[in-house]
Amino acid sequence: MTDPHHRAGATGTVGPVELLRRPHVARLLSSALVGRLPTGMVPLALVLFTRESGSDFARAGLLTAAYSLGACLGGPVLSRVMDVRGQRGALVLGGVVSSVALATVPFAPGVAGLLVALVAGLMTPPLEPALRTLWPSVLPAREVPAAFAVDAAAQELVFVLGPLVVLLAQAFGDGGGLLAAAAIGVAGTGWFTASSVSRDWAPVPQERHWLGPLRSVRLCVLYGAVLLVGLTIGVPAVALVAYAESVSAPGWASWLVAANALGALAGGLAYSGRAPHRDPLRDLPLGLLTLVVTYAALAWTPAQPAVMAVLAVLSGVGLPLTLTCVFQVVDRLAPAGTTTEAFAWLISAFLAGSSVGALAAGALSDGGAIGAAFLVAAGSALAALVVAVPLLRGVGRVGAAGGASVRGASGPLGD
Known part of the structure; x- marks a missing residue:
């Protein structure tokens, strides 16, 4: 891993372009954004699938709520696993299970659909906290705040591009948006975990x-x-x-x-x-x-x-x-x-x-x-x-x- 400390003594402002030229930064940020794109896709995809398959807004609301509840509960659990065992295993498992669940939602009626949406949320790979944990590993301490700022700005792309991708994917069928979210999510997670920084990150030994x-x-x-x-x-x-x-x-x-x-x-x-x-x-x-x-x-x-x-x-x-x-x-x-x-x-x-x-x-x-x-x-x-x-x-x-x-x-x- 590149040692960031040789740059720690640098002075001056670190702009977004300069920051992205740092080793690993562009790769980590881009792959995390791709892996997180389903976050901006799934709510709209669930509504469109539900309506186009003949169900009402109440059903759409229940599916969306199940997915969101799962994400709220599952993120901290998977993140604790990463804090103990490292990033790769938890992220890959989460990415695969969540994507399979999303791809299954269009074929799961009634209560089964709600349970599958809940699983998709529960196992959503927590790429956002994983990325923020890695910044101190690739940047000197004085540049980490700049990385946080670029990260906070870039995540808006998830909510701009996500709905657009869903609208394009719906052309392939009622569940097109959900299938696209599944494929993109697992691909982005694989790209992120394939990086040496994520793969080699070691948890802090601590009681x-x-x-x-x-x-x-x-x-x-x-x-x-x-x-x-x-x-x-x-x-x-x-x-x-x-x-x-x-x-x-x-x-x-x-x-x-x-x-x-x-x-x-x-x-x-x-x-x-x-x-x-x-x-x-x-x-x-x-x-x-x-x-x-x-x-x-x-x-x-x-x-x-x-x-x-x-x-x-x-x-x-x-x-x-x-x-x-x-x-x-x-x-x-x-x-x-x-x-x-x-x-x-x-x-x-x-x-x-x-x-x-x-x-x-x-x-x-x-x-x-x-x-x-x-x-x-x-x-x-x-x-x-x-x-x-x-x-x-x-x-x-x-x-x-x-x-x-x-x-x-x-x-x-x-x-």
Whole structure:
């Protein structure tokens, strides 16, 4: 493995292009994105398959909920296995089983279909936490924040390209989107695990507590804040579509959702060069405040879709800044030997919050209160800010005290 420390003394800003030229970085990021593409494909693929096969939206909702529930529960379990035994076995097993399950969904009626969708979610390979665990292995410590920022921005491609691939795959039949997700998922997972970095990564020898990273009270508080952020981000996928219909411009729906993702992509790329020189404990409140302001602005719901598109772009900008800082704080707070699982619980908290946000947005939008849905999103981001600020002050005090290392501390952070 290339030793990154010979570059650790370099100075200056590390931009996205320069970062991608580092050994292994482009390969790891690209393969992880391909392997994670089903995350952006499966929800739409399940809805389209269900409707085109003659079932109702209730069935589609149940299948999607089963898949999402499985992903929330299975990610931390597989990640704990990786923290103990390494990445390759757990990722390959998860990739194969999840893909087989996805390919089986179109042929599994009734309750069997729900169980198969649940298995597909449970065994989804946790490539996202696996990737974030590897960054310190291939980059000097000062460049890891930039990698987190590029990662946070690039994941927006999953939710932009995923639905497009599903629409193309549906041309081959009702279950085309699910079959495409199965094939892409296993291919991306194989590509990622074939890299020497993932294959050779060794877990930290450590006596492990049965709670894993959840033994850290501060980490659990951070997960609570992330759940609230997820609720914020779960709103626009529903509320923006409802807005487009309310102004008699349904054709704008996909463009508005894409505008939100575009703003996040731009925000992440812009922040990646600055991240190594910034303090995440100070920037995280800034990111959350940005979400509060920009989502409150969406509540205006202007009559002109073009104006709403501009607001949608702005509402995406704060997410990568927030997530980049959260990734760094999780990396500091995770007890030694639990980093992968710590990132997996982060994803589960975000997914759970996003599901609640989508449900709230749907209920409010059905009642014509689209602006209220965006206010709920802004209020949730504000609540996340209230939860996070005391936590960050505590982390800062521990770091300033010069006691136990923030990362893996068995003292105050483990309480």
